[in-house]
Amino acid sequence: MHDILIGSAAWTDKSLIDCGRFYPKGAVSAEARLRYYASQFPLVEVDSSYYGVPTPSNSQLWAERTPDDFTFNIKAFRLFTGHQTSPLALHKDLQQALHKHFDGSPPNVIYYKHTPAEIRDELWRRFIDALAPLRAVGKLGLVHFQFAPWLLRNREGLAHVEHCVEKMAGHTVATEFRNKSWFDGANLESTIAFERELQVVHTIVDSPQGFANCVPLVWEATHPRYALMRLHGRNRETWNIKGAASSTSRFDYWYSADELDAMTPEIRQIAQMVDKLHIVFNTNFEDQGQVNARLMRRVLSGNQRDEGLSDRP
Numbered sequence: 001m002h003d004i005l006i007g008s009a010a011w012t013d014k015s016l017i018d019c020g021r022f023y024p025k026g027a028v029s030a031e032a033r034l035r036y037y038a039s040q041f042p043l044v045e046v047d048s049s050y051y052g053v054p055t056p057s058n059s060q061l062w063a064e065r066t067p068d069d070f071t072f073n074i075k076a077f078r079l080f081t082g083h084q085t086s087p088l089a090l091h092k093d094l095q096q097a098l099h100k101h102f103d104g105s106p107p108n109v110i111y112y113k114h115t116p117a118e119i120r121d122e123l124w125r126r127f128i129d130a131l132a133p134l135r136a137v138g139k140l141g142l143v144h145f146q147f148a149p150w151l152l153r154n155r156e157g158l159a160h161v162e163h164c165v166e167k168m169a170g171h172t173v174a175t176e177f178r179n180k181s182w183f184d185g186a187n188l189e190s191t192i193a194f195e196r197e198l199q200v201v202h203t204i205v206d207s208p209q210g211f212a213n214c215v216p217l218v219w220e221a222t223h224p225r226y227a228l229m230r231l232h233g234r235n236r237e238t239w240n241i242k243g244a245a246s247s248t249s250r251f252d253y254w255y256s257a258d259e260l261d262a263m264t265p266e267i268r269q270i271a272q273m274v275d276k277l278h279i280v281f282n283t284n285f286e287d288q289g290q291v292n293a294r295l296m297r298r299v300l301s302g303n304q305r306d307e308g309l310s311d312r313p
Contacts, residue, residue: 007043008289149213
């Protein structure tokens with residue numbers, strides 16, 4: 001188990017705090033919540049970096065508030081992964097530069113390929129700078145690129161992935177594809193070979209099946225040191241929900257002990273192939289991610305029924 005790090009995606013979701021089940025009553029500050037979370041789990045995925053590029057001061061505080069052996073996986077900024085991005089997500093000076101580029105009338109959303117190269121380069125620089133404090137103390141794990149569902153496995157898609165990996169040289173990059181074209185038919189073996197060639201970490205994805213923006217559960221390790229599994233739940237009814245105020249509606253799912261137990265043979269096999277296997281629960285309604293992570297830990301240790309731990313509160 002020391003080679004398998006288990007945690008959740010984020011630790012500050014509003015519904016997690018509001019449910020009142022995970023954090024002690026006295027943990028009311030950002031510092032207290034992170035310190036408590038880090039006392040319970042060895043790994044967390046930072047998702048706020050997807051919505052806006054963090055600052056070095058953020059990372060410095062995260063480093064100071066966690067144990068020496070704690071690990072942060074950082075989610076890549078949404079513009080880098082091909083998602084539509086509001087100009088308001090950029091720093092103020094970059095908003096002004098964008099405003100000038102579009103002669104005072106920037107679009108409501110921008111995409112990577114339409115963003116001026118000098119602004120893109122500056123965003124990459126700031127993103128990498130923001131990771132430096134964590135990297136300096138050995139707490140930076142994987143930089144996770146969850147690519148947009150419309151990024152296809154074609155010449156343009158392959159080139160963009162290569163571009164992102166090149167920009168993140170010196171960091172350990174994890175790739176998560178969200179379009180089935182990456183794994184359809186013969187593309188499955190080609191995609192795994194592509195990830196191995198780039199020396200990126202293939203993301204083992206557990207999610208509902210049968211949608212264009214879903215990929216199969218592919219048990220592969222493509223990096224010599226790391227493997228990553230992300231569990232999004234299996235809620236077909238909410239997977240492509242429209243108009244949700246937050247992702248908590250989409251990833252509303254409680255894994256059962258039996259569902260997690262069914263995956264343990266493959267998990268153990270993957271863990272034997274790498275130095276560290278990261279398992280991240282992206283089920284994030286209330287304390288689902290934390291309950292699921294604790295349950296997975298019990299299942300892998302063979303004690304899923306110990307201490308009265310159930311599938312849900």
